[in-house]
Amino acid sequence: MLSERQRRWRETNRLTSSRLVLARKVLQEIHEGREVMSALRQHPLEGGGYLTKAALVAAYQQMVAAGVVNVDAPLLERIRMKPVRTLSGVTTVTVLTKPYPCPGKCIFCPTDVRMPKSYLPDEPGAMRALEHDFDPYAQVHARLHALRSLGHPVDKIELLILGGTWSAYRRDYQEWFVARCFDAMNEFEIEPAGPMPGAAGSTPGDGTGLAEQHSRNESAGSRNVGLVIETRPDEITPDELRWLRQLGVTKVQLGAQSLDDRILDLNQRGHDVACTRRAVSLLRAAGFKIVLHWMPNLLGASIESDHVDFGRLWAGMCPDEIKIYPNQLLANAELYEVWKRGEFTPYTTHELIGLLADLKPTIPRYCRVNRIIRDIPSTNVVEGNRRTSLRLDVHAELQRRGARCQCVRCREVRDIPVESEQLFFDDLIYSADHAEEHFLSFNTPQDGIAGFARLSLPTRQSSSTQMEELKGAAMIREVHVYGQSLAVGAERAGAAQHSGLGTRLLAQAETIAAGLGFSRLAVISAVGTRQYYLERGYERGDLYLLKSLRR
Numbered sequence: 001m002l003s004e005r006q007r008r009w010r011e012t013n014r015l016t017s018s019r020l021v022l023a024r025k026v027l028q029e030i031h032e033g034r035e036v037m038s039a040l041r042q043h044p045l046e047g048g049g050y051l052t053k054a055a056l057v058a059a060y061q062q063m064v065a066a067g068v069v070n071v072d073a074p075l076l077e078r079i080r081m082k083p084v085r086t087l088s089g090v091t092t093v094t095v096l097t098k099p100y101p102c103p104g105k106c107i108f109c110p111t112d113v114r115m116p117k118s119y120l121p122d123e124p125g126a127m128r129a130l131e132h133d134f135d136p137y138a139q140v141h142a143r144l145h146a147l148r149s150l151g152h153p154v155d156k157i158e159l160l161i162l163g164g165t166w167s168a169y170r171r172d173y174q175e176w177f178v179a180r181c182f183d184a185m186n187e188f189e190i191e192p193a194g195p196m197p198g199a200a201g202s203t204p205g206d207g208t209g210l211a212e213q214h215s216r217n218e219s220a221g222s223r224n225v226g227l228v229i230e231t232r233p234d235e236i237t238p239d240e241l242r243w244l245r246q247l248g249v250t251k252v253q254l255g256a257q258s259l260d261d262r263i264l265d266l267n268q269r270g271h272d273v274a275c276t277r278r279a280v281s282l283l284r285a286a287g288f289k290i291v292l293h294w295m296p297n298l299l300g301a302s303i304e305s306d307h308v309d310f311g312r313l314w315a316g317m318c319p320d321e322i323k324i325y326p327n328q329l330l331a332n333a334e335l336y337e338v339w340k341r342g343e344f345t346p347y348t349t350h351e352l353i354g355l356l357a358d359l360k361p362t363i364p365r366y367c368r369v370n371r372i373i374r375d376i377p378s379t380n381v382v383e384g385n386r387r388t389s390l391r392l393d394v395h396a397e398l399q400r401r402g403a404r405c406q407c408v409r410c411r412e413v414r415d416i417p418v419e420s421e422q423l424f425f426d427d428l429i430y431s432a433d434h435a436e437e438h439f440l441s442f443n444t445p446q447d448g449i450a451g452f453a454r455l456s457l458p459t460r461q462s463s464s465t466q467m468e469e470l471k472g473a474a475m476i477r478e479v480h481v482y483g484q485s486l487a488v489g490a491e492r493a494g495a496a497q498h499s500g501l502g503t504r505l506l507a508q509a510e511t512i513a514a515g516l517g518f519s520r521l522a523v524i525s526a527v528g529t530r531q532y533y534l535e536r537g538y539e540r541g542d543l544y545l546l547k548s549l550r551r
């Protein structure tokens with residue numbers, strides 16, 4: 001059954017023959033240089049309104065398939081909606097797990113019985129999940145379909161699983177959920193636009209095996225190049241690491257929130273800083289990419305204490321990515337009662353912009369800032385900042401100050417063509433807890449980052465993952481090359497993704513690790529990138545791909 005929203009979407013984007021004629025005229029004008037919106041407005045629909053960009057992309061694809069027009073990649077790029085969504089090289093598909101409680105009792109965290117803990121039903125991703133009754137297959141299928149309709153490539157997928165604390169769900173549910181997501185990616189090519197086979201009525205334990213879905217995905221049209229879950233620091237144990245690898249997880253989002261025990265306690269996080277530190281060390285030793293959530297303006301914090309707290313992130317934990325989630329006062333969180341008693345004051349937008357503009361230039365060059373505000377519609381915010389475009393505000397403030405953020409995101413080359421021979425190699429070495437980290441990167445003369453790898457060299461004190469295959473091995477935790485996510489085999493001049501940077505980064509990592517006495521290199525590979533490493537001399541281990549380093 002289609003939801004009302006889906007029905008409306010389909011109707012708006014339906015391609016009748018008259019719309020096709022119109023689309024052809026619009027495309028011709030765009031091809032001749034006219035701006036997309038202006039060309040669309042020049043050709044209104046008969047009953048009023050205009051063709052949508054999605055309909056235009058669909059018309060273009062239909063005409064290419066019918067041989068009416070030739071493939072025109074630059075034209076597609078111009079009409080593609082929100083090209084930035086795939087500029088970091090992969091297409092992200094976000095799905096939510098079913099409503100479920102969380103062992104945490106954090107006072108700032110909203111509760112809504114229709115949602116997994118901490119999510120609100122009017123957040124964009126949550127709305128989509130609700131429409132599909134949290135069915136993993138249906139969510140992935142619908143998202144792939146929508147992204148492709150908007151002209152985005154869907155051959156390299158990072159799957160982002162959100163919803164409270166992943167590790168608190170029963171393991172049979174987790175396994176089923178991931179297997180169904182993979183099933184949807186595996187079937188997508190076979191089932192381009194039709195119904196969703198097997199979506200309805202499937203339940204945990206009815207088991208299309210995870211191992212089988214993984215193995216199918218290694219050669220599927222939509223390959224999984226990253227699998228991300230979010231959990232609490234106190235859930236990370238050697239046993240959990242092994243389980244996450246069995247599921248195919250490559251990146252873990254961990255709620256750190258603060259690095260001050262007093263503030264963690266006041267906000268009833270239920271764990272201390274030492275626990276977060278232990279969890280980060282374990283994740284690093286097992287090769288996971290580490291995303292920490294950090295929250296300014298928690299109960300008990302001040303602008304001054306937040307400055308200090310943020311600085312603690314880089315002394316040992318050194319996350320690869322961060323999400324800054326300023327605390328937001330919501331009516332369905334316990335903090336609301338504290339605020340009513342006059343014991344909590346949210347920062348103003350002005351204060352928040354000032355704080356974040358102070359912090360951003362201090363972020364090390366190896367870290368990527370994924371978000372600086374949560375995607376909560378402002379109508380939910382009782383008091384304090386309501387602007388969701390905070391990133392733009394902060395960047396405007398940085399510009400006004402003549403300051404610059406050098407995080408990975410701010411330096412990504414995105415869609416700018418790169419000249420391979422002009423790139424220079426950099427090895428940024430830093431010390432994290434129990435590991436020497438090498439952030440290897442290829443950079444443009446303008447300090448743009450075209451690709452990078454994270455090489456982790458465990459020290460003797462490294463946390464024990466209890467995984468035999470990792471003993472004594474150096475670890476590649478990430479290889480990422482930028483450029484618009486291109487369909488496999490679709491070359492484009494200057495696109496970093498296809499200029500062999502990945503192979504060059506691997507070679508550098510191997511040389512460095514061998515030079516420092518490591519005889520083996522392990523790589524944490526997503527299911528869909530296993531072939532990539534196998535083709536470069538790596539061999540299948542139990543949960544990792546491995547290579548001997550001969551000196």
Ligand code: SF4
Binds near residue numbers: 106
């Ligand atoms: S651990 Fe996360 S999801 Fe659970 S209550 Fe705390 S903030 Fe909410």
